[in-house]
Each structure stands twice: as structure tokens, then as C-alpha cells.
Amino acid sequence: MNFKEIFLVLAISVAITITNAEYVSYDQYKVYKIVPSSDTEVQILLDVQKSNQYLFWSDIVAKNSDVRIMVAPAKQVEFEKYFESVNIPMRVVIEDVQKLINEQLQRPATRSAKYEWNYYLSLNEIYAWIDQVVEEHADVATAVTIGNSVEGRPIRGIKIDFKKQVNPIIGMIEGGIHAREWISPATVTYIINEFLTSSDPEVRFMAENIVWHIFPVVNPDGYAYTFSDNRMWRKNRSRFNHTSCAIYGLSDDISNGIDLNRNFGYVWMSIGASDIPCAETFAGHVEFSEPESRAIANYVNTIKNEGRMMYYFAFHSYSQMVLVPYSHVAGANVLEAPNYADMFEIAVRGMDKLKAKHGTEYEVGTSAEILYPVSGSSFDWVKGVAEIPIVYLFELRDVGEFGFLLPPARIIPNNQEIMAGLIEMEKVTRGLGYYDIVSGGERAVASFVLFVLALVAAM
Ligand SMILES: [Zn+2]
Known part of the structure; x- marks a missing residue:
């Protein structure tokens, strides 16, 4: 066989592997x-x-x-x-990467009727879990679909609204934009559960006084693909830019897909993103080329008109970092982001409380400062274009011991410390005067005082 023939045979064997949809082995x-x-x-x-x-x-x-x-x-x-x-x-x-993948796929021999974050849920299981949770908390929780993925899967989440106030404080949480970062959906579902069921007064306060819009898996095709085909998949499953990656020694399915967290329309494709379809950070041929990124942006633009949208948190792994926008700036330029100093302080104080839980240390800064410069990410767009005040990207556990393959036994401690961090961050944000939350009784007194003042003014 000449080189061309060998290449063809290789290409065909790769194609067969893909169409057979075997789970890629990392043995x-x-x-x-x-x-x-x-x-x-x-x-x-x-x-x-x-x-x-x-x-x-x-x-x-x-x-x-x-x-x-x-x-x-x-x-x-x-x-x-x-x-x-x-x-x-x-x-x-x-x-041996495959050994860790096998451990991550393991299910406990006996599973309780309610999910207990002792293993990783597939996409279908997460969606079934959402249905179950919404049914159990129908008075405060609503199932929301913000759009469909490239392959037509719904992007589903939950809206939590305890008080049905006019002009509420609003927060949004995004998980699973990168398919292989399994701890992200496992954290985001945990936050939903805490908001709905925790008896901790601080969690109750944060859950009930803010309207939350929470989406555990905004890249459903990619996440499903990490269970069915390739555990290490990161991007979405767009085939628009399909080219052969064989010249790189990679299977051709690598060219399918766009890094959704490089596809948003804020300083798009300026740094830390690739225009090569075979690259993991391929940003797409144009900003917002993907239905998933458009769905997120449209939804942010919709809910920010329904009250005072204060928060946007995106969950990734791994590195143990809180990234403050903007991801392309470092040094004195970090101040390009309005209220950067506040966002930095809120995160640092939050991470002190996070560390107090299990001793885990998180670093705080812009991506360009502590990781690498990046452009076209969702949270930078939320800050720079939607102009939401308090915006972060969390890189969850660990710092590389297991990387994307965090053992199931570490889900719960990871989630507990994140809750502790978030509670403190909300408290500090309020303390800095971003908003006030008054109890029902205080509100009644306040409106009575206003009423009296109006009477006095009218006299
Ligand atoms: Zn990520």
C-alpha cells in the first residue's frame, strides 16, 4: 500500500469506530x-x-x-x-486514564430513590431528576427550556421563585458548557437541591430572596456524548465545520463541535481561541454561530428585564479558581471591568469561607492573570454586554490529581464548600450595597411610612 492507501484505510477505520458509537477506550x-x-x-x-x-x-x-x-x-x-x-x-x-473513567462510571450497588450525589448522572437522568424536583416543589419551582441544541436536545433547567415579588433580585447559574467537566452539572444540581430543601437559615435566605434560574447542562449534546462515545469530549456537536483531523493523528470526530465558551459575542476570537476546527478551543466561524450560546444570551436578555439581575455564575473544572471578568485582561487593565475591585473582594471573602469547610484553596483573579487569556466566553459576555454586576466563572476541584476524572466520593465535599462560598459571596455583595433585602414585615412598615409621608406632603 502506498501512503495514500494507508491513509484511506486509517480514515475508514476511524469512521467505522465513530459510526459504531463505541465508547472510546483510554486504556x-x-x-x-x-x-x-x-x-x-x-x-x-x-x-x-x-x-x-x-x-x-x-x-x-x-x-x-x-x-x-x-x-x-x-x-x-x-x-x-x-x-x-x-x-x-x-x-x-x-x-491509566481508563481506570479513572471506569471508577467515575460506577454506580453504588444500592441506590436510594432520591439522588445523593454519590455518583455522576447522565443527561437523561438529570432531566428526569429535574422533572421529579419540579413536581415535588411545584409551588416554587418551574421547569424551563431555553432552547435546543444542535442535535435537537432541549436545554433544560429550573426557575426557583419563592416570593413572586415584583422587580426581584435575579441570579442565573450555568453548568456543563464543557462536556467533560462532569463535576459542574453535579455541583449545579446540588445547588438547586440546597435552595429547595436545605434547612440552613443562610441557605434559606439566599434561596428565598433571590429568583434563581439554574441550568445544569447547557451543552446537552456534548454531555450525552461523554457518556455514549468519548469521555474526554469538550465542545458541542456541531458538524458545520467538519473537516478531517487525520493529518494531526486525531480521529475525525474531533473536528465536530465548537467550544461554546469561545463562541460568545464579546471580544470574540481575539485571544485564547482557535479558528482551527480540530482544536479544542475552536470558536466557530462567527460569534454566536451556535444555538446553545444564542439560547443562553437570549435568556439572559429576557430575564434581566424581569427584575434586577445581579448574579451570573458559570461552573467549570478543574483548577480551583474563581475567575473574575474580563478573561483577556491582566495587570492594570483588569480595571476595564466595572466594579472589578468589588468582584475581587467578594470572591476572596467567599473563598475564605469555602476554605474553612474542608481546607480547599481557590485562587481569585482574571483568567489572563491566573490561568491564561481567553475571549468569547459566556461570563465575559454577561458582564461586558449584558452588564450584569456580579459575574464569575468557577473552576471546581481539583488541581490536576484527577483533573476531569474527579472520583464520585469527592462530589459532596466539593459541593458543600461551594455552597459555603456562595452564601458568603451573597452576603458580602449585599454588604457592599448592591441591593437590600427587606423582610415582609419591614416592607409593610416601609410602605406605611411612605403612605404617612405622602399624606403629610399632601397636607
Ligand atoms: Zn470548562
Whole structure:
């Protein structure tokens, strides 16, 4: 066979694998950790990343950043030899990726009727859970669909409104925009459950005085695909830009899909995003090309007219960080975001309370400062275009020990500390004067005082 024929056979075998919809095996795949310590080392890593021969768990490479690279068994010798030859130290942090995937897919032998966050739910299970929760709390919870995905799946969530006030304070929570970050939907469903069922007075306060719009999986096609086909899938499942990725040594399904968190129309495609369909950070051919990103933006624009929209939280993993907008600015330029100093303080104080729970440390800053510069993300758009005051992107547990493959036993502690952080953040925001929440009794007194004042003025 000549080269062309071999290529064809390879392409066909890849195509067969895809149409058979087998779950991609990561048997014996290793994850390496490399921390580039100079600009030269960064350049070497960037060239390796551009070759697309290996799967980078970290989207972007920067000096002193913790870069995790997943390598197929057949390529491990070549990979290790290359980094030895250029004198860059590396270390294996995960010996067998598939072993961790299997652990994540495990279900407890006996499961209670109610979900207890001791395993990861599939998309259908999350949607069934939403139906169950809405039925049990029909007086305060409503099921909401904000649109459909590329493959026609509904993007579903819950609106929680305890007091049915006119002009309420409003918050929105987004989960699962990146398919493989399974801890994100597991956190967001937990927040819904806490808001509806917790007896903690602080949780009750936050749940009942703010109208919440919460969406555990805004990329339903991608999330379903991580259960059916490929655990490491990140993007949506758009086929618009389908090209062969074989020249990169990647299966062609890699070119399907757009990174929804690079597709939003705020400084779109300016930095930290790719115009190559085979890249994990492919931003799409135009801003808002995807129905999922459009659905989120349209919904934000709708609900912000229904009251005072104060909050937008997006949940990702991993790194243990609270990212403050805007993701493309660092240094003195962070002040481009209105109320940056307040957002920073609110997050730092929130993360103190988060740490008090289980000792977990989160870093706070813009993405460009503490991770890498990025453009076209949902939360930057919410801040920069929708002009919502308090906006964050959370990178949940861990810092790379398991990465995207966080064991089920760590879901609950992760969720508990996030709740502690969120409660404090709401308190600090209120303390800084962003809004006031008055109890029913206080409101009655206030309107009586206004009534008397009006009478006096009329006299
Ligand atoms: Zn993410």
C-alpha cells in the first residue's frame, strides 16, 4: 500500500469506530505534568500542542503554568524521549486514564430513590431528576427550556421563585458548557437541591430572596456524548465545520463541535481561541454561530428585564479558581471591568469561607492573570454586554490529581464548600450595597411610612 492507501484505510477505520458509537477506550493512556519555566520551553510546548499529536488537558500553555498532557500508549516512548532530548522535566500524574473513567462510571450497588450525589448522572437522568424536583416543589419551582441544541436536545433547567415579588433580585447559574467537566452539572444540581430543601437559615435566605434560574447542562449534546462515545469530549456537536483531523493523528470526530465558551459575542476570537476546527478551543466561524450560546444570551436578555439581575455564575473544572471578568485582561487593565475591585473582594471573602469547610484553596483573579487569556466566553459576555454586576466563572476541584476524572466520593465535599462560598459571596455583595433585602414585615412598615409621608406632603 502506498501512503495514500494507508491513509484511506486509517480514515475508514476511524469512521467505522465513530459510526459504531463505541465508547472510546483510554486504556493505558497516561497523563503527564510539565511546567514550562522559560519562554523557550513555552514555545516548545506550544509547537507540540500545534502538532495535535497529544491531548492537552490544559487549553493553553503559559510560563510556570501546570500543563497536563494525555498520551496514547503507542506514543508514550516517543513523547518521553522528545522531552528528555529538549531537557524539559515531566512527570506521570495519571498512570491509566481508563481506570479513572471506569471508577467515575460506577454506580453504588444500592441506590436510594432520591439522588445523593454519590455518583455522576447522565443527561437523561438529570432531566428526569429535574422533572421529579419540579413536581415535588411545584409551588416554587418551574421547569424551563431555553432552547435546543444542535442535535435537537432541549436545554433544560429550573426557575426557583419563592416570593413572586415584583422587580426581584435575579441570579442565573450555568453548568456543563464543557462536556467533560462532569463535576459542574453535579455541583449545579446540588445547588438547586440546597435552595429547595436545605434547612440552613443562610441557605434559606439566599434561596428565598433571590429568583434563581439554574441550568445544569447547557451543552446537552456534548454531555450525552461523554457518556455514549468519548469521555474526554469538550465542545458541542456541531458538524458545520467538519473537516478531517487525520493529518494531526486525531480521529475525525474531533473536528465536530465548537467550544461554546469561545463562541460568545464579546471580544470574540481575539485571544485564547482557535479558528482551527480540530482544536479544542475552536470558536466557530462567527460569534454566536451556535444555538446553545444564542439560547443562553437570549435568556439572559429576557430575564434581566424581569427584575434586577445581579448574579451570573458559570461552573467549570478543574483548577480551583474563581475567575473574575474580563478573561483577556491582566495587570492594570483588569480595571476595564466595572466594579472589578468589588468582584475581587467578594470572591476572596467567599473563598475564605469555602476554605474553612474542608481546607480547599481557590485562587481569585482574571483568567489572563491566573490561568491564561481567553475571549468569547459566556461570563465575559454577561458582564461586558449584558452588564450584569456580579459575574464569575468557577473552576471546581481539583488541581490536576484527577483533573476531569474527579472520583464520585469527592462530589459532596466539593459541593458543600461551594455552597459555603456562595452564601458568603451573597452576603458580602449585599454588604457592599448592591441591593437590600427587606423582610415582609419591614416592607409593610416601609410602605406605611411612605403612605404617612405622602399624606403629610399632601397636607
Ligand atoms: Zn470548562
